[in-house]
Amino acid sequence: MSRIVRFHRIGGPEVLQFDDIDVSAPQAGEVQIRMRAIGLNRAEVMYRSGEYVHPPRFPATLGYEGSGVVEAVGSGVSGFAVGDAVSVVPAFSLLDYGMYGELVKAPAHAVVKNPAGLSFEQAAATWMMYGTAWGALIELGGLKQGEAVLIGAASSSVGLAAIEIANAVGAVPIALTRSDKKRDALLRAGAKHVIASGGPALTKQVLELTGGTGARIAFDPVGGPESAHQLGALAQHGTYFQYGTLDMRDLSVPAMDLLGRRLTVRGYQIFEITLDAARLERAKRFITEGLASGALKPAIDRTFPFDRIADAHRYMESGEQVGKIVVTV
Structure with missing residues (x-):
């Protein structure tokens, strides 16, 4: 069983709730990840509020990006092994996947290995x-x-x-x-x-x-x-x-x-970038090289513990942050 953040109706941060669910083994082309940090995005606030480009399907999952450790890989997945430190790139629909959880699954094309020396919090604030x-x-x-x-x-x-x-x-x-x-x-x-x-x-x-x-x-x-x-x-x-x-x-x-x-x-x-394989590879190369060289340094404004993810949403709505809001798991 894993704690997953979902919402069952649109509304403010108060509609976010923790549900204990059984996370199935990764299917073909999927990677299962034990999350260590989650990066929050304005799109997730809009989705929760019913103001996004598509309406939620209840119970709705949330979360476009995060970072953690590979727990298992599905068939046909290469380049990743159990124990790898990885991050998730927003390259999927919230109708299919969500990263707000202790144990989650992501499509393999949306997973990238973390550069050496990058913390889970920084990696969750990257893509x-x-x-x-x-x-x-x-x-x-x-x-x-x-x-x-x-x-x-x-x-x-x-x-x-x-x-x-x-x-x-x-x-x-x-x-x-x-x-x-x-x-x-x-x-x-x-x-x-x-x-x-x-x-x-x-x-x-x-x-x-x-x-x-x-x-x-x-x-x-x-x-x-x-x-x-x-x-x-x-x-x-x-x-x-x-x-x-x-x-x-x-x-x-x-x-x-x-x-x-x-x-x-x-x-x-x-x-437009992450669902195009060639563009996504160019993005991964530019960003990974920038992180490695120090030209790109993810700016984190504030971190919240997983139990206070609703407070993290409230803080994002305040507009006071300068940089990324990260939730640690």
């Missing part, structure tokens, strides 16, 4: 944030040395990962935040500039910082009417990636900016 940022900025966006990138909600785990990845390729990360109180933390995290204002002032500051050129990419999980001011700050042929919906209102897309500078506005999810 959603770096995979999401790498996919948009590098794989799809082609961000290059010297180009500016606007990073919305920059104090989030994905935002901090985007700052590191931009620096790794010699680009110029411009961090966007709602509050000036996070400015120093973002500068310490590697942001070249921090903008805490919105509206037309944001557009003006970006153009001043880039000598009138504008940013090549906007990487934003917020959206809503404020998106107009990021679009106004993009360079010719710039791209706006929306990868979240912290503001549920529709984007505001100024037609003359769109046409005059031939901008691209697109939705983006990490699954």
Whole structure:
């Protein structure tokens, strides 16, 4: 028997409950993992609240990523052995798998060995944030040395990962935040500039910082009417990636900016990367090499014990964190 966190109705953190279930042996193509740490993600809060891209199927499991030790492997699985320290990459549907548990199963394609010296907590804080940022900025966006990138909600785990990845390729990360109180933390995290204002002032500051050129990419999980001011700050042929919906209102897309500078506005999810075998391998290589070299250092804001996972969800909803929230098992 294993304790698994599930929910039987949508709602706030209070709907999360511990269920004792019998975790079956791994099937073909699966790996069974004894979890040591779980990384929390905004998508899981939205799924629990009934605001995700698909509704839950009850009783619903949760959790896109975590790290632990291989307990067993199914038939046809190679490259993993019992006792290996591994992490889980978000490369599956929450309708099929969930990582909030003491003992879980994951598809083998979504499992990766931990680099030497990486703690379970750091490993659990790795793949959603770096995979999401790498996919948009590098794989799809082609961000290059010297180009500016606007990073919305920059104090989030994905935002901090985007700052590191931009620096790794010699680009110029411009961090966007709602509050000036996070400015120093973002500068310490590697942001070249921090903008805490919105509206037309944001557009003006970006153009001043880039000598009138504008940013090549906007990487934003917020959206809503404020998106107009990021679009106004993009360079010719710039791209706006929306990868979240912290503001549920529709984007505001100024037609003359769109046409005059031939901008691209697109939705983006990490699954564009992790469900494509070739892209996933490139992501694994870039991120693993970055972790090994020290260019990428997972930022953990706070850890919670497994028994307080509902409190961890409440903390995520507060928006106070700078970095990843991790639950230890």
